[in-house]
Amino acid sequence: MAAIAQERYEDSYLYRLRHSAAHLMAQALTELYPGIKLAIGPPIENGFYYDVDSPVVIREEDLAKIEARMKELSKLDQRIVRMEAPDREAAKKLILEETTLGQGPEVAEYKLLLLEAVPDGETISFYDQQRTDREGKFHRFLDLCRGPHVDSTKEIKHFKLMNLAGAYWRGDAKNKQLTRIYGTAFETKEELETHLHNLEEARKRDHRILGRELGLFMFSPRVGPGLPLWLPKGAVLRDTMVTFLKEEQLKRGYEPVVTPSIASIKLYEKSGHIIAYRDKMFPFMEDEERETYILKPMNCPFHIEIYASQMRSYRDLPVRYAEFGTVHRYEQSGEVTGILRARGFTQDDAHLFVTKDQLIDEFIGVVDLMKTVLDKLGLKDFRARVGTKDPLSDKYVGHDENWVAATEAIEKACQTMGVDYFVSPGDAAFYGPKLDLIIKDALGRDWQMGTVQVDYNLPERFELEYIGEDSKPHRPIMIHRAPFGSLERMIGLLTEQYAGAFPLWLAPVQIAILPIADRHAEYAAELKVRFRDEFKLRVHLDDRRETLGKKIRDTQMQKVPYMVIIGDRDIEQGTVGVRSREEGDLGAMSLDAFIERVKSEL
Ligand SMILES: [Zn+2]
Ligand SMILES: [Zn+2]
Structure with a gap:
């Protein structure tokens, strides 16, 4: 498999179409709301x-109402024409004469402010929606804009206005608050409908809502924003994922390490994070000796200290240290979103210390592990983005030959493992190239998840060494990697991917036992112990005094893969009444047959 071509959104027809839809909306607004002042109207992701x-x-x-007027304006087949003014003066004249629509100059307030920001000597462009009506009268709607646009308003057919929000002029809270009107547009009716359907579906799958309904995690204002509390079922889900990855890592020669949550500022001075990462760190703390400590934002420097604690020979390498390390990062409270962007989260982190000759094989090993992880989680649709140096920037550290070798290693690993990838110049870390996994979920949304980074910088800063075959000291290369990204982010994605109906191996409760009446409770309790201890299954016994119907509905809400219903006949004949989440009522089966079914599914 080779690199796949990526058309940039900014170069696409869809981008021009959406930009033109923004202008069409502006035209409708100026007609419906005389005196309205237009600020800016760009296309955005969706x-x-x-x-x-x-x-x-x-x-x-x-x-x-605005949408209806847009529809009419679209049908008028207005030509969208680019116009240019040679300088700011000419542009200002055009704005005041042609865009104020006979109203006072104040309606052009924001456009004139935008104009001031245009550098001297730059041509200024406008886009004009023009038509001549039946009586031969010329109509226009002119807007200051860089473009580009589509050729006629009639191309803008499939759109919808979505919602309103407040937005400050130039994003500055000191400025006036404006009204932001969001819309979407697509090339075809089908694409628009799919998008709207997916939005609705996404609302239903929102991990923040499902997380609460399924008892996975919660937030509390007394704990603070972005600091999730994991509830028993969520904790079981986490443990299941951790156990799976730990086993995979052991098979692949990783060694576990555990490091503390705080460290002296000296560690981060040495690593350079104190400068490069300062704004993501929680405020510092001091002990009684006035020594400054920092809450851990990343695990790397700790693993480096362990590597550096003893003399290493080339025979010891690669060294692979893995830790489910909980870190805290000072995200702005407005940017915190559920468990996707939290202030406290646990990375499935590891650092590999390798020789130059081992780089390709180790990178292949990491990509292989990532593929195994995604396969197990049922995430089949993914690509890799290979972030390389921006050739025009000088922010990168390290020798060119190392960068070339590392970039080749990453591409080679993708090719060897049959992973689709695209190269994205400028997306490298300043210390080395990297690979990010981009997963497409069930609704077609992209999620940036796991990452692998090659690092020449930290080994340099910490003067890491190993003694080579030539008996001389050499510098190892570091690989940072996290296949999940973080447990929180991955659980957020999985919750939305499966709409809370996790696969059997991951489900916090795999089997719910529902006795029909009180007299079945004792047998049900015995069954629970057997499922748990003998068959190692995660079971919940619903022995509430509720009707069977209510118990079934509640279990369905909890999206438990199997329900086992116990009545008189089951106790007499040693059977269980089975309902599967996917297949519905399966009727009575022997206990052995049921266990057989569950085991084979696992
Ligand atoms: Zn524009
Ligand atoms: Zn790291």
Whole structure:
């Protein structure tokens, strides 16, 4: 498998279409809300928006009306024409004469501010929506814009206005708050409908809602933003993932290490994080000797200290230290989102110390492990992004030959393992090239998850060495890697991917036992112990005094893979009534047959 070509979104027709849809919305707004001031209206990842300063409040229920006017304006088949002004003066004249639509110059307030920011001597472009009506009268809607756009408004057919938000002019809270109107547009009706359907589906799968409903994790204002509390079922899910990865890592020669949550500032001065990472660190603390300590934002320097604690020979390498290391990063409280972007999270971290000759094989080993992990988690649709140096930047450390060798190692690993990848110049870390896994979920959304990075910088800073075959000291290369990315992020993704219905091996509760009446409770309790101790299954016994119907509904809500229903006949005949989450009622079967079924599925 070779590198796959990536068209940049910014170069695509869809991008131009969405940008044009933003202008079409602006045109509708100026007609519907006289005196409205337009600010900026760019295309964004899933659509477009326009920021406006409206004399009357625009509400969600007004969106239908705006959309309806956009439909009419689209059908008028207005030509979208690029115009240019040679300098700022000419542009200003054009704005005041042609964009204020006979209203006062104040409606152009934001456009004039934008114009001021254009560098001297630069041509200034506008896009004009033009048409001539039946009476021969010329109409236009001119907007200051870099473009590019589509050729006619009639190309903008499949769009929808989504929602409103507040947004400060230039993103600065000191400025006036504007109204941001979000919309989306697609090339075809089907694509628009799929997108809207997926949004609805995404709402239903939101890991923050499911996390609470399924008893996985919670947040508390008394604990603080971005600091999840893992509930019993969530903790079981985590343990299951950790156990799986630990076993895989042991097979592959990793050694576990455990390191503390805080360290002296000296460690981070040596690593350079104190400068490069300062804004992601929680405020520092001091002990009674006035020694400064830092809450751990990353595990690497600790593993390096362990490596450096003894003399290493080339025969010892590669050294692979793995730790499920909990780190804390000072994310802005506004940027914290559920467990996807938390302030406290656990990385499935490891650091490999390798010789130059081992780099390719070790990288292949890491990619192989990542593939194994994704396969087990049922995440089949993924690509790798190979982040390389931006040739124009000088922010990178290390010798060119090392960069070339490391980039080749990464590409070779992808090719050997049959992983689709694309090269993304400028996406390297400053200390070396890297590979990021991008997973497509069940709704077609991309998630950036696991990462592997080659690092020449930290071994240099810590003066790491090993004695080579030539009896001379050499510098090892470090590989940082985390196949999940973090447990939190991966569980967030899996929750949305499966809409909470985790595969049997991962499900926090694998089997729910539902006695029909009180007289079946004792047998059910015995069964629970057998499932748990003899067959090593995760079981929940629902012995509440509720009707069977209610118990079944509640178990379905919890998305438990199997329900085992116990009644008189089951006790007499040694059977169980089985309901599968996927296949529904399977009827009575012998206990052995049921266990056989579960074991084979596992
Ligand atoms: Zn524009
Ligand atoms: Zn690291």
